[in-house]
Amino acid sequence: MKAFNILATPILRAFPQLAPADLTFAPPPKLDLGDLTLRTFDCAKKLQVAPVHLASAIATDVRFGTDVRAVTPAGPYVNFKLNRDVFGKAIVSEILGTGPHYGSDGSGNGKRVLLEHTSINPNASPHVGRARNAMIGDGLVRMLRFEGYSVEVHYYVNDMGRQIGLLVLACPDPTTMTFDAMLQTYVAANARADADPDFAAQGYELLAKMEAGDAATREKFHAVTDLCLQGQVAVLGRLGVEYDIFDRESDYLRDPRLDEVLDVLREKRALFTDEEDRLVVDLSKIGHGPDEGRYFVLMRANGSSMYGYRDLAYTIDKMDDGADLNLIVLGEDHKLYAQQINLILQAAGRRAPEPLYYSYILLKEGKMSTRQGNVVLLSDFLDEATARARERVEGQCKDLPPEERQSIAEKVAVAAVRFAILRVGPNKNVIFDWESSLSFTGDTGPYVQYSCARIASILRKSGMTPGLPQDTFPVETDVEWALLLKLAALPQTVAAAVAGRNCAPVAQFALDTARLFTAFYHECPVLQAPTEAQRSARLQLCDATHWALKNALGLLGIEALERM
RNA sequence: GCGCCUGUAGCUCAGUUGGAUAGAGCAACGGCCUUCUAAGCCGUAGGCCGCGCGUUCGAAUCGCGCCAGGCGCGCCA
Structure with missing residues (x-):
């Protein structure tokens, strides 16, 4: 500043x-x-x-x-x-002068980032736990772009593997399936595979046919996974999460660059075929210390590849892109896996992306599992949150047309989820609770939006034309000064958030700012300020606060509202 | 058993990277709408920062050891 x-x-x-x-x-x-x-x-x-x-x-x-x-x-x-007047004027001038860029230090100018996030299996409607990955990844994308980085967002479509094989097996005619029905089909297919070994074996056969390149099988896999992917992306889109490029796992079955890596492993005696005919990496030969996680299986006995095999090829492809920063958002269950991938690539003189981990959202009953069907679906949650928000909007914005009220309610719902998730550190477990997740009071996204709506209302009524402070800028009260100091902290807050790859400080900033603004709002009349100079200064302060809040919320993927 | 993460008010979380008297919200209690949106504000109450030992001018923060929870540890992804 x-x-x-x-x-x-x-x-x-x-x-x-x-x-x-x-x-x-x-x-x-x-x-x-x-x-x-x-x-x-x-x-x-x-x-x-x-x-x-x-x-x-x-x-x-x-x-x-x-x-x-x-x-x-x-x-x-x-x-x-x-002299608070002088410093206050300088702070507000800088904010109003930079407007939509206030808070950015431009540190990413000219740099490229490749960031992979979400990448969930195309099998069913996503639950709120999966959405944590998407929200963390998307928040990071927004922060990096704000700082000037050119970011390309990748989504790895896991359109192969046992789970998908079973799902395809259970969908005789994909063209008649709906996305909403997919979850039940998926749960049923997994239950049947657990109980019926023949069914499970058929799944593996189908997988082998797919990998061998059988055209009809491939088409069927793609039909099912496309349907799922479209459904998933639509639900994530309601949160405002978007992707640039979808990479299909099935396109990474063969890659000469991976063969080179395997040659190096062979030279180091780290690659072998085990007694049951699987192709396995012995990581202890390339620097893995503990006995746990020592073996990494690449191929099944029947010659079909494991997830890690295809992912190695995919990771090589991503890294060869040569971006300045290569990031991937992963659940904490992938920690060992990511280390293993890293070791293998390092052994061949290659590098792996920088991993960012997050912990699970748990239910009171335990872990969410799509396979077992005990989940809170993101779409159900958004529906419920939107319905609750709409009740409030109906009461408060009677003069607005219904479409606009609906749109406001949807944005409040998104603010509630995104804020609730992004405000806590990523490596903390979250216990999902309907009541507190649907609360719009207190330390919540809607509370911050509400402060924005109040500011917008004042600015609307003032008839002020936006501009920089011209002459005197009286700062009469401690609340005004405290608010100014908080506003001045946005650039360093964003810089720290980017460095720590963590949105939580930005959410905390938004909350602090909203609370300080509300204190100011209650203590200092703006439109009816005692003097014209104060009215003008306070309006500028409102405008500056508006920019700081809009920018901070924008980094979290939350829209500041004019009315609510 | 081993490895990584977490433990702060009854509950959910912050805590500027080792610094001034540890802060918010929810829940509870008492107030505030004729006044820029009450999704709000003010006040009261609530703390062995999991436990113990250490490091130093100084520790919620760093180290070691316990305890509790989460995640992971060969043909899932």
Whole structure:
């Protein structure tokens, strides 16, 4: 935030060894200590002096301009009393000047990213647990694009394998199937395979025929998996999740680049055919320590390939794309698997994508399992959430046409799910609970949207023409100042979120900002402000808050609403 | 058994990467709509930061050891 250069510049002049990034300004714990705090720990480490000494040195030796009213050392901290009007105007000017880009540091300019996420089996309607992958991946895509990266989103279509074989077997005529009926078919097929070995064996046969390239079988596989994929993408689309490229697993059955990797494994005596005629990698020969997960099976005895075999070819293909960043979002159950893939590729001098893991969404009864049919479907959840939101919208937006009310309700529902998921750290288990997931009050996406709607309402009624602050910018109250400081923190929040590959800080920012705005809203009249200068400054502050919230919500895939 | 992740208010989660008196929401209790949207606000109450030992000026945060939960560990993907 350039506004703080008024403080940073004289400090950097006095201590030339320091870089701008070393100076971390933060709100003080209480505003009566000062308007802004500098924490000297990082600087002190770099200068090899005690933080307490550095703090007092800054306070006594550095000469700041007249807009810095007081500089008080407090142990390792330096507290500044500022001309809030000047700093406030600088903060708001920067936000309104950058508008839709406010918060971005452009660090991704000119860089390419290949990101794979979701990639669920094309077998049935997705449940909310699977959707966590899509929401995390999509949030990351939005953050990276916001920072200037050119991102290509890939979806790996697992159109092969045992589960799909069984599903195809259970769908005699795919053209008469509906996507909604697929879940029951899938559950039934799995149950039958567990009980009936002949049926399971037929599944493997079908799979072998598919892999051998039998045209009719291939067509049938594609008919079933296309139907599923379209249904899944439609449901995920309701969340606002989109993909650039769909890669079919069945296109990666043969690849000379994989053969080269296998040659290297053979040279290292890490590849062998076991006593039951399977093709297996012994990872202990290429650096895998523990006994667990030592063996990695590539081929079944009948010569059909395992998932890992095809995925190796796919991973090689993705990495050869040469993107600056190659990311993949995976469930925590894939941790060992991803390490194994990484080891194999490393042994051949290749690299694997950077994995981002997330933990499962659990039901009170335990893990969700599509196979067993104990799931909360994403579409059911969105339907229910939309219905609840519509009740509120019907009551509050009577003047709007029905289509618009429906559209608002859908956006509130999306905000509720996406916010609830993205606000918690990815490696935490989440216990799904209908009641709390459908709540629109408190720390929720709809609460943030509501603050946006209130701002939009004020701006509508003001008749203000958007523009930068021209003359005086009075900041009269502590709430206004606290809100300004929070708004100023968006760029560093986004940068930290991107570096940590985690949307949660952005969600927290949106919540903090919405709460601070609401405090301001209750305490400070805008349209009826005491003076014209205050009315103008507060309107600009509303506008700036609006941009910060819109941008933060946008990174989470949530739309800020004008009315709700 | 081994490996990775998690443990913070009754419940769900934050906690600026080791820094000032650990913060929100839900649930509970008491207030606030003639006033820019009450999906809101104010107040009260609620804490052995899983347990123990260490590292240091200083630990919810780092290390070791336990305890509890999640995930994984050869022909699923």
